Amino acid sequence: MRAVVLAAAVLLMAGPGLAQGSxxxxxxxxxxxxxxxxxxxxxxxxxxxxxxxxxxxxxxxxGVMGRRVGGLKGYTYSAELAQSRLRWTPQTLNAWLEDPEELVAGQRMGFQVEDAQERADLIAYLATLK
Structure with a gap:
């Protein structure tokens, strides 16, 4: 039940670019x-x-883990990414690395990591960068 409530809260906070299609x-x-x-x-x-x-x-x-998506001071993000209300978590990073454009339409990263284990390995490393 807690996971469902958390997922619903993430969806409500997500804003444009998260819900796609039906x-x-x-x-x-x-x-x-x-x-x-x-x-x-x-x-x-x-x-x-x-x-x-x-x-x-x-x-x-x-410091990416836990940071607001599009929120690093001193970097110029696309308007779509800067307006996102997401935070970088293992789940959002997984979705981002799998298909950045599906997560936030209009973003500028043109790279994907198709292999789930490679995404997990990258996320594990990024989590150490505090």
Whole structure:
């Protein structure tokens, strides 16, 4: 019951870009991730656009877990992402990495991670960046 209430609260806070088509997005918790594999994936797949401590083409990732989506000061987000009322959680990061445009239509990230375990590994690594 608590999970249903939490999911409903997330949907109410989500705003545009979350509910698509005939139904709302299903929030899935990623499987357990491997931090070391996530760090290696981050180096090979993310660092062309992101850094841990500085903004590049994409925003810095230190402190991403729990941060408001589109809310890092000093980085210019798309209007759609800046207006989002989401927070970065394992579930929102999983949805984002799977298909950023489905999560927030109009965002600017043109990269997806199709493999669920790779998403989980990246999320496990990102959670260590406090």
């Amino acid at each position: 139904g709302a997005r299903e929030w899935r918790t990623p499987p357990p991730g491997d931090i070391q594999r996530g760090a290696a994936l981050y180096q090979t797949r993310c660092t062309a656009c992101h850094a841990v401590d500085s903004n590049k083409i994409g925003p810095a990732h230190r």
